[in-house]
Amino acid sequence: MTGTSNAVPRILIAEADPWSRDLLTQLLLSVRCDAKVEVAEDGKQALLALDQPHDLIIASRELPGTDGLELLRQVRRGTIAPGLPFILLSSRGDSTSVREAVPLAPTAYLTKPVNFEALRERLSALLLEGGEEVFCEVPPVMPHIDLNGFLETRREATDGAPVMNEVHDAVVRSLKARTLNLRLLEEDIRTDPQVTAVLLAAANSAARHREGAVNTLMQALTRLGATQSMNLILGLALKRSARLDDPALAEHAQAYWKLSLQTAELARTLARQQGIDQELCYCAGLLHRLGELALLRTLHEWKLAAGKLEDEQIDPLVKRFGANYGSALRTRWRLPLDLRELIASVYSLAGVYGKPALVMNLAGQLAMLPAEEDIQAVVESKAARLLGVSKVTLMALRENL
Numbered sequence: 001m002t003g004t005s006n007a008v009p010r011i012l013i014a015e016a017d018p019w020s021r022d023l024l025t026q027l028l029l030s031v032r033c034d035a036k037v038e039v040a041e042d043g044k045q046a047l048l049a050l051d052q053p054h055d056l057i058i059a060s061r062e063l064p065g066t067d068g069l070e071l072l073r074q075v076r077r078g079t080i081a082p083g084l085p086f087i088l089l090s091s092r093g094d095s096t097s098v099r100e101a102v103p104l105a106p107t108a109y110l111t112k113p114v115n116f117e118a119l120r121e122r123l124s125a126l127l128l129e130g131g132e133e134v135f136c137e138v139p140p141v142m143p144h145i146d147l148n149g150f151l152e153t154r155r156e157a158t159d160g161a162p163v164m165n166e167v168h169d170a171v172v173r174s175l176k177a178r179t180l181n182l183r184l185l186e187e188d189i190r191t192d193p194q195v196t197a198v199l200l201a202a203a204n205s206a207a208r209h210r211e212g213a214v215n216t217l218m219q220a221l222t223r224l225g226a227t228q229s230m231n232l233i234l235g236l237a238l239k240r241s242a243r244l245d246d247p248a249l250a251e252h253a254q255a256y257w258k259l260s261l262q263t264a265e266l267a268r269t270l271a272r273q274q275g276i277d278q279e280l281c282y283c284a285g286l287l288h289r290l291g292e293l294a295l296l297r298t299l300h301e302w303k304l305a306a307g308k309l310e311d312e313q314i315d316p317l318v319k320r321f322g323a324n325y326g327s328a329l330r331t332r333w334r335l336p337l338d339l340r341e342l343i344a345s346v347y348s349l350a351g352v353y354g355k356p357a358l359v360m361n362l363a364g365q366l367a368m369l370p371a372e373e374d375i376q377a378v379v380e381s382k383a384a385r386l387l388g389v390s391k392v393t394l395m396a397l398r399e400n401l
Helices: 018-031 043-049 068-077 095-104 116-127 147-157 165-176 182-189 193-203 206-211 217-224 226-238 247-274 278-287 290-304 311-332 337-345 355-368 382-387 391-399
Strands: 010-014 036-040 056-060 086-090 108-111
Touching (some): 010 018, 010 043, 018 036, 018 056, 018 116, 018 193, 018 226, 036 043, 056 068, 068 086, 086 095, 108 116, 147 290, 147 311, 182 193, 182 217, 193 217, 193 226, 193 278, 217 226, 217 278, 247 278, 247 290, 247 311, 247 355, 247 391, 278 337, 290 311, 311 337, 337 355, 355 382
Parallel strands (some): 010 036, 010 056
């Protein structure tokens, strides 16, 4: 790290929701990439962290156990840095709730969903001197670890797929709009596997599990709301490896993205013909190559950290690790079981299966069939026969790809 600041700020984030914690972390690092960020998911952890000095605390009022307001009260009563900057986030914006906090002099009291652009400005004012810039070098890969070892260690902690350039540009346009319309927002982001998966994961997080499973993008947007959805998308875009700037990796990502879109569109058309949930099938098709895309992003991280990668290594590595990356992501992000089962059915049929699984399997076969190969094998497949889809229909679907 090089820059004009010699003091590395130590910052505590206390927030129960994991997606909000991650977003706040990314936002902080976008302002001060050298910051030492600690996180706490409940009041007990936050209080223990206060044994060490900090330069800033960002806490949710709705923390389990000791809530954020009590945390602020204890900081103000303490003998160490009672004037410590403290940003309190709360879902309660009524006058009574605000008046409770005012005597404790929070640096800011922000209601959820937070306007993260405004929060970024506050953080810049708190953490940077006027005109200051801080530059951080990408840390090199760990010594004595080879590429295969790196990919193994990253599998359970991967950030997921890159955000596709076309969708990124559409999101930037949405961020500049004065108002956010859920339907228009869905149109902008519905083709991006990473954005879709993260919004689904956030909508199905433990904090919202009592509201029932969410299986489609529009359901996730509706549950999260436009502002929180855009905040999460902003967090994705802030991450260092969010966009692939390596030509070879970007080319492979485009190919897998195209395959995902083709599978999703075929699944939606077949679902409509079969009278079943079109959006659920579309979503499963879009996410079925999430693992391969996540693997490509991890290879990008390897290269950013000065790791060596030859172009001819990419395909074998994606084939070796891609499926495992996808399985680990879908499990860690707690995507609904029904959706995960449909994604699996793209590759093979197992156990007891209904029309949705057959539709996904047939869509996957069509999308993955090379253009020069005859369609007869697909026509004679179990999925086509059980669904009663004719050769004429399959040929028409293939021609429209």
